[in-house]
Amino acid sequence: MSWGYTINRARDIDMDRNDMTISKLILEKIPSLQGCIACGACVATCSTGALTKYSLRKVHTLVRRGEYSGLLDELNKCMLCGKCQLVCPRGINTRAVISLIKRELGDHR
């Protein structure tokens, strides 16, 4: 039967349903990530971000919420140049964070 519409998914963030396993594991391995203030300096300086919509701040936010869909493709845009690490005011090892997230999401290259 055609209804002429489908049921829209709610855009709310349901932390009870999201799988926080990888998120917790990343925080355990890189505790300094707790100190991120989401200032966006990493995005502002990002060479990839200048040419694409890649945003480490967005990736980080989604990972912390337990929302991993499509993140591996996003992270594969990163050239691991490390400029984000140089400008991070909290001194977070962002290259290690990116590599760890990729590994936990299944990229073992």
Next chain:
Amino acid sequence: MARNNSWQEYQKDIADDKYFYVRSCIRQNFFPGSERVFLNILRNDLGLDVKEEAIHTSCTGIGYHSDIVPLETIMAVVARQFALMTEAGYENFISSCITSFGIYTEILETWHEFPETEERAREDLYKATGRVFNKPKNLAHTSDIIFHHREKIAQKAKFRLINSKTGEPLKVVDHIGCHYAKLFPKKGVGGSEFPYVIAGMVDSWGGDIIDYPERRHCCGFGFRNYLVKANRGSSVANSQKKFESMAPYKPDLIVGNCPGCSMFLDKWQYTIHEIEGVAYGENNRGIPTLTYEEMAGLVLGYNPWDMGMQMHQIDVEPLLDKMGVNYDPAEKYLGVNGEYIGRPEDASINTNCY
């Protein structure tokens, strides 16, 4: 003490008797017996005076909220309803619809804040019809009236909201509707934060109210959300959010306060089941959805088929069996004069054969 004082702020004055009654436009289509049951309860069971005028019209609220009816027009229409009340010699105005209740409340508040708009409405009404009106002394929704007399109904109860087999209270989900108390919280019993108008009935009649997380969430009616077909995916998603939130509590029934909400909470269960194969009641079936008049009618021992409960999308028989209500399955599809009105095809949500 402080808590009691605070709770007083969430109460409203409800008249004891002598009501002027106006109906809903839409609910007789899908809950056809509710308004008649309301009048029967008040007139015959409680011995109260309720006046109804056949010449009253729609409040035009649906058109107003859909940006079709202008504010000046709806004010003149509301003024005419009040004029009918005044001509009949009544002062307590009661509305059978939450949308209308919100409209009447909004317009009375507008007239209070901007008296020139009241003068304009009076002038428009007089020029169009020659009528004049007094503003109601007391304005209430019909659920307020049932709430007000709930203990008298409890004294006459033939059935209670209790599982007759286990003796456990039935678990009831209430939904009071956005326009009942979100527009003007002080005009609703319990305001929008602590909805008590239906919960009070359920408490008095033996059931347990479920305070589930999305209890105060909109059903999704939203007028334009629903009237435009392309937006209905958003509309149904709101009801689905509520169903998903209430399902873990295993409710025995849903009771709606508002015509549109009751319709959607009943019929969207069918839609969701047809589209996604998901149901939220026992045995992968729907959750029976009642109006508060139907709930009061069952408590008072009214025949469910006389109340039009065969028109529900979700079958009510599982609830009737739990309450121990006697009913004749053969009467379900008989009309007023005992004439067979036809049996619709079974919906999968009622037969669990998806």
